[in-house]
Amino acid sequence: MLSSAAGVLFDGFAYGMLSVGLSVTLGMMNFVNLAHCSFAMVGAYATMTLVGNWGWPFLATLPVAFIDAAVVALILERIFFRRLYRASDLDQCLLTIGIVFISIAAYAWFYTTEQQSVRIPDWLQGSWHAGALAFAHYRVFLIVFGLAITALLIFGIERTRWGAQVRAAVDNQRMARGLGIDVDRAFMFTFALGGGLAGLGGALSIQMVGLDPTFALTYLVYVLIVVAIGGLGSIGGSFVAAIVLGISDMAGKYYFPWLGAFLIYLVMVGLLMWRPLGLFGKR
Amino acid sequence: MLSTRKLNKRFGSLVVAQDIDLSLPRGVRYALIGPNGAGKTTLINLITGLLAPDSGAIFLGEEQITALKPHQRVRRGLARTFQINTLFPHLSALESVTLAVLERDGNAHNWWKGLPSFASAADEAFAILESLHLQASVGKETRELAYGQQRLLEIALALATRPRVLLLDEPGAGVPKDESAALFAAVEGLSRELTVLFIEHDMDVVFRFASRILVMAGGRLLVEGTPAEIADNEQVREIYLGSRRRAA
Amino acid sequence: MHFQGLTRWRPLEVVFWLCTLLPFVLTPSYLSLASQIAITALFALSLDLILGYAGIVSLGHAAFFGFGAYTAGLIAKHYWTEPLSALLIAGLSAGILGYALSHIVVRFRHLALIMLTMGFGLLLAEAANSAHAITGGADGLQGFRVPGVLGFRFDMFGRTAYAFALAVLFLCFLICRRIIHSPFGLALRGIRENATRMPAIGAPSQAHLRKAYTIAAVMAGLAGAVLTQTTSTVSLETLSFGRSADVLVILILGGAGRLYGGILGAVIYMVARDQFSGVSPQYWYFWIGLVLVAVVMFLPNGILGGLNAFYKKAQ
Numbered sequence: 001m002l003s004s005a006a007g008v009l010f011d012g013f014a015y016g017m018l019s020v021g022l023s024v025t026l027g028m029m030n031f032v033n034l035a036h037c038s039f040a041m042v043g044a045y046a047t048m049t050l051v052g053n054w055g056w057p058f059l060a061t062l063p064v065a066f067i068d069a070a071v072v073a074l075i076l077e078r079i080f081f082r083r084l085y086r087a088s089d090l091d092q093c094l095l096t097i098g099i100v101f102i103s104i105a106a107y108a109w110f111y112t113t114e115q116q117s118v119r120i121p122d123w124l125q126g127s128w129h130a131g132a133l134a135f136a137h138y139r140v141f142l143i144v145f146g147l148a149i150t151a152l153l154i155f156g157i158e159r160t161r162w163g164a165q166v167r168a169a170v171d172n173q174r175m176a177r178g179l180g181i182d183v184d185r186a187f188m189f190t191f192a193l194g195g196g197l198a199g200l201g202g203a204l205s206i207q208m209v210g211l212d213p214t215f216a217l218t219y220l221v222y223v224l225i226v227v228a229i230g231g232l233g234s235i236g237g238s239f240v241a242a243i244v245l246g247i248s249d250m251a252g253k254y255y256f257p258w259l260g261a262f263l264i265y266l267v268m269v270g271l272l273m274w275r276p277l278g279l280f281g282k283r
Numbered sequence: 284m285l286s287t288r289k290l291n292k293r294f295g296s297l298v299v300a301q302d303i304d305l306s307l308p309r310g311v312r313y314a315l316i317g318p319n320g321a322g323k324t325t326l327i328n329l330i331t332g333l334l335a336p337d338s339g340a341i342f343l344g345e346e347q348i349t350a351l352k353p354h355q356r357v358r359r360g361l362a363r364t365f366q367i368n369t370l371f372p373h374l375s376a377l378e379s380v381t382l383a384v385l386e387r388d389g390n391a392h393n394w395w396k397g398l399p400s401f402a403s404a405a406d407e408a409f410a411i412l413e414s415l416h417l418q419a420s421v422g423k424e425t426r427e428l429a430y431g432q433q434r435l436l437e438i439a440l441a442l443a444t445r446p447r448v449l450l451l452d453e454p455g456a457g458v459p460k461d462e463s464a465a466l467f468a469a470v471e472g473l474s475r476e477l478t479v480l481f482i483e484h485d486m487d488v489v490f491r492f493a494s495r496i497l498v499m500a501g502g503r504l505l506v507e508g509t510p511a512e513i514a515d516n517e518q519v520r521e522i523y524l525g526s527r528r529r530a531a
Numbered sequence: 532m533h534f535q536g537l538t539r540w541r542p543l544e545v546v547f548w549l550c551t552l553l554p555f556v557l558t559p560s561y562l563s564l565a566s567q568i569a570i571t572a573l574f575a576l577s578l579d580l581i582l583g584y585a586g587i588v589s590l591g592h593a594a595f596f597g598f599g600a601y602t603a604g605l606i607a608k609h610y611w612t613e614p615l616s617a618l619l620i621a622g623l624s625a626g627i628l629g630y631a632l633s634h635i636v637v638r639f640r641h642l643a644l645i646m647l648t649m650g651f652g653l654l655l656a657e658a659a660n661s662a663h664a665i666t667g668g669a670d671g672l673q674g675f676r677v678p679g680v681l682g683f684r685f686d687m688f689g690r691t692a693y694a695f696a697l698a699v700l701f702l703c704f705l706i707c708r709r710i711i712h713s714p715f716g717l718a719l720r721g722i723r724e725n726a727t728r729m730p731a732i733g734a735p736s737q738a739h740l741r742k743a744y745t746i747a748a749v750m751a752g753l754a755g756a757v758l759t760q761t762t763s764t765v766s767l768e769t770l771s772f773g774r775s776a777d778v779l780v781i782l783i784l785g786g787a788g789r790l791y792g793g794i795l796g797a798v799i800y801m802v803a804r805d806q807f808s809g810v811s812p813q814y815w816y817f818w819i820g821l822v823l824v825a826v827v828m829f830l831p832n833g834i835l836g837g838l839n840a841f842y843k844k845a846q
Contacts, residue, residue: 032642080828087827089642090588094783095827097776101820108813221653221772228646262657269650273635276643331731357733369731371724374717377533382721383732385714391734392742394715398534401714405533421533444733 024153024194029170029187031081032089034096036198036223037216038103043069043199044211045107051118058120065203066196073195077188085187100216108213116211138207145204149197150239166190222249225268231278241279244271284309284478285361285448290329290339292502299325300336301502307448313480314493318522322502323482324366327450331363332356343448358387360447364437366456366482370425376436377421380408383443411439415469431462438469449473451481455488467492490514498522538712547791551697555690562689568801569696570758573703575782575793577750580707582779583787584716585743586723587636588645590775591652592751594632597770599625599752601659601666604765608675614760615680618699618753625752626745633744637737640726649772656770671766677759685761692761699757703750704794710746711790719743723788780819784826786833795834 025033043065050056050064076099084092124138157163169176169183176183202215209219222245230241245264252263271279290303299322307313315323328334330341332353341349348356371379384404385391398405412421415435420428425436434454441449454470455463470492473479480497483489489496489510496513498505500522506513513519554565574596581587602621603614611617632651639647659666666672678684683691710716718739722729729736759765768774777800785796807815830837 080824083828089645091827091831093645094780094823097780098820098823098827101816101823103820105813105817105820108816113813221649225646225650228642258661262654262661265650265653265657269647269654272639272643272647272650276639278643353730354733354735357731363731365728365731369725369728371721371728374720374724378717379721381533382714382717382734386718386732386734391714391718391739394710394713394742394746396714397538397709397712398714398717399537402533404714409533440728440732 024197025191029085029166029190029194031085031191032092032096033081033194034093034220034224035076035099035103035216036096036194037202037220038100039069039073039195039198040202040205040219041103041107041211041213041216042072042202043196044202044206044215045111045116046199047203048116048118048206048211052116058118058124062200062203065199067199069199069202070192070196073198074188074192077191077195081191082184082187100220104213104216111213113213116206118206118211120207142204142208149200150236154236162186162189222264225264227278229268229271229278231275237279284344285330285480286342287330288340288342290326290341291337292325292329292334293337298502300329303329303339303504305497305504307478307480309447309478310475311478312492312494313478313497314489314495315480315482315497315499316484316486316489317499317505321499323499324452325502326499327363327452327480327482330450331361357444357446360445361450362441362444362446362448363450364441364452364454366452368430368433368437370433370436370440372426373424375422375424376412376417376428376432376439377405377408379425379436380411380439380443381405383440384408387444408443411442412436414472415439416465431458431466434458434466435469438466442473446477448478448480451479453482453484455483455485538708544791548701551701554693559688559690562693564801564805566689566692566696566761567758568797569693569700570754570761571778571781571801572794572797573696573700573754573757574751574778575785575797576700576704576707576790577747577754578778578782579787579790579793580710580719580747580750581743582782583789583792584711584723585719585740586726587648587740587744589636589648590645590772590779591648591650591655592747592778593770593772593774594652594655595625595629595748595751596755596758596774596778597655597659597765597767598628598755600755600759600765600769601672602752603756603759604672604675605665607677607760607763608672612675612677614677614695618756618760621756621759622749622753625755626749629748629752630741630745632748633741636744637740649775652770652772652775656767656772659770660767666765666767669767671764672759673764676763677761680760685763689761696757696761699753700794703753707750708790715739715742720788780823782833784822784833786835786837786839789833789835789839792833792835799834 025031025036046068047058047061047065050061051058080095080099084095120138124141126137157167165176165181166186166189168179169181169186173183176186209215226242226245227238229245230238245267248267249261249264252261256263284307286306287303290300290305292298292300303326315326317323325334329336332348332351332355336349339349340347343356343359343361346359348359348361351359371382374382381398381401381404382391384407385401388404390401390404409418409421412418415438417432417435417439420432425433428436434456438451438454441451451470455466458466467488470479470481481492493510495507496510497507498513498516498519505518505522506516508516551569554562558565574592577595578589578592581589581592599621602624603617606617606620607614636644636647636651660668663669679691680695683694685691685695718729718734721732721734722736722739726736755769758769781796781800782793783796784800785792785794787793803818804815807818826833832839
């Protein structure tokens with residue numbers, strides 16, 4: 001019983017890692033970026049190709065995954081997204097869904113629709129055993145990594161000048177410009193960061209959920225739920241929400257398998273009704 | 284006609300309304316003045332129900348309306364305009380005012396009969412727009428109207444509800460001096476039966492249209508009186524002219 | 532005097548509806564596709580009522596479509612196969628579901644609203660999946676056949692099916708048209724244009740929205756029921772998030788808030804999909820994605836909106 005509870009907790013945390021990047025664009029920039037999962041796919045396929053075809057060690061591919069996804073995000077931001085920062089939620093949803101569809105088609109074309117996997121280093125495989133509990137090495141790694149990134153993000157946003165500039169720009173563009181802040185660059189950089197983190201999350205998640213071109217769409221729903229509950233405008237919030245959801249999902253599947261994903265949706269609907277702005281939302 | 288009793292509201296440590304006691308009899312024109320941040324618009328929001336007070340009561344006539352929703356208060360005769368134009372961009376002026384008339388008469392739920400069969404509502408809407416000299420623009424979409432005309436449309440919408448009490452939030456806001464003549468002619472032309480409260484910063488306007496003045500500062504109602512009394516009031520001078528007076 | 536000519540039928544409209552009869556003679560081998568288009572058009576029309584006119588963004592509208600579909604299927608399977616009465620019951624029950632949900636839905640805006648509607652849709656889909664004793668689960672509801680309507684048989688040529696679907700579409704269209712030109716329609720537009728102003732003119736916005744949501748649910752349920760009755764099968768897909776997303780894309784493509792946008796979008800989308808899906812599903816995703824991006828960036832009011840703007844400029 002207890003070991004499965006721990007397993008549930010771990011998987012929950014791991015889901016949280018996938019969405020940390022989304023909380024940057026959605027949380028900081030108030031932009032509904034459903035294409036987040038496409039950026040995740042960019043990173044994931046980059047890692048897979050480097051490990052599988054070029055024999056790179058897994059960990060070494062992570063920075064590349066980050067950069068790849070960040071560059072793609074940057075390009076898309078320059079061409080499309082920057083025109084929609086003040087558009088309606090619906091328009092942002094639709095545009096980014098369109099990008100998701102295009103990315104699915106593109107990746108299916110180049111990589112076929114087969115499931116892919118990566119070879120992770122030996123020391124990340126297996127698990128520690130403490131009595132009846134089993135802690136999978138990979139999941140521990142994910143959690144530590146995710147916590148570190150979140151801490152870095154929160155620090156960066158609250159304590160650095162960059163963070164202050166972006167927060168100011170999101171709050172009031174005109175005022176920020178008047179203060180001499182290069183709003184365009186701040187947004188561009190932040191979006192790239194969000195995309196890069198998505199790529200990182202994607203690369204890290206292959207081990208857990210596999211990889212094929214529909215990855216972007218399948219996990220879209222989950223990621224979006226996380227942010228809607230965690231709230232716009234809060235990085236810590238999406239993190240907590242991801243954990244709550246991951247745990248509910250795992251708990252549902254483990255303890256009430258006949259309910260399926262019912263539990264997640266129920267939790268989401270309930271939480272949203274109680275707090276429409278998300279648990280920590282500031283918008 | 285409109286009265287409040289010990290209205291209180293705070294946001295955390297910020298007190299926006301403190302023990303507000305108001306009593307506005309029928310047919311009198313009040314101006315509500317005070318420095319920025321005094322809580323004037325907040326008071327209107329509290330009275331109209333957009334904001335819920337922490338404590339206190341609001342009365343329209345004999346009836347207590349504190350628990351009523353905003354649209355219910357409007358149905359009982361309490362109307363307001365907004366400081367920033369809050370209009371229907373893609374509806375024409377005529378459609379907007381007709382909608383207000385239809386809502387007032389309780390006909391807006393009707394989905395079976397076409398608009399053309401509600402001629403009396405449209406005619407009344409037209410008449411209201413005509414009284415504000417907007418008849419030439421009735422077919423134009425609201426977003427195509429000039430700013431001054433939009434301010435007038437704000438008032439038209441409020442008038443269409445046939446209010447007993449009308450709260451105007453800076454009716455002339457943003458309208459340049461030479462265009463505001465039409466606006467204030469409209470305010471002047473308002474029925475003498477109507478209780479009017481308007482927020483205003485321009486003292487000329489205040490002294491011209493108001494028969495009584497309320498002064499607010501820091502969330503509190505400081506003083507009430509006739510224009511002459513207020514002009515002589517030490518406290519009011521302090522609030523508005525404070526530093527200059529000391530320098531003199 | 533005012534608003535005169537508002538409800539008059541424009542010649543283009545008459546032409547359009549006459550054209551809907553063309554498939555009977557011009558493309559008789561495509562009649563089953565034509566029925567699908569008519570059904571989807573009705574579904575999109577129902578979404579237009581809440582999205583295009585009232586401004587409620589719903590990512591879960593398939594809940595009512597599927598609910599109507601399953602209701603009609605269950606009636607045909609366990610009770611009787613007469614379609615018209617089942618159609619009415621299906622529509623009504625979808626309406627009851629819509630009315631119940633509307634009490635929650637109308638209290639929310641923006642992202643929370645989008646998420647909530649999506650959540651309700653997902654919940655219903657999951658429930659249907661789990662309750663496979665009733666719904667047949669992932670295999671769908673099978674083992675029944677609706678032979679025909681009013682004495683006409685549903686045969687493999689699809690003539691009766693198309694006639695049936697077209698008739699239901701037209702009837703609902705007439706109702707929508709009436710709504711839009713009525714005081715209620717004006718009120719809905721008012722809510723969409725400025726939700727803050729509505730209470731300030733004495734409008735009970737939430738009551739209006741509940742009514743619109745319920746009517747839209749009824750129509751979506753009718754569309755689902757027609758699908759069931761013309762195909763004699765129901766699948767979980769009718770409740771899926773995919774279907775909710777599809778109808779949203781269709782409506783945006785055609786142009787929301789313009790009465791005909793959903794119909795136009797349905798025609799274009801379904802014909803294109805029919806042509807492309809033969810090639811490969813990837814192709815389809817790619818083009819739909821491209822269209823979506825193009826519509827949002829360049830044609831925010833959909834095709835009808837673009838045509839309207841073009842027409843205005845040309846004058």
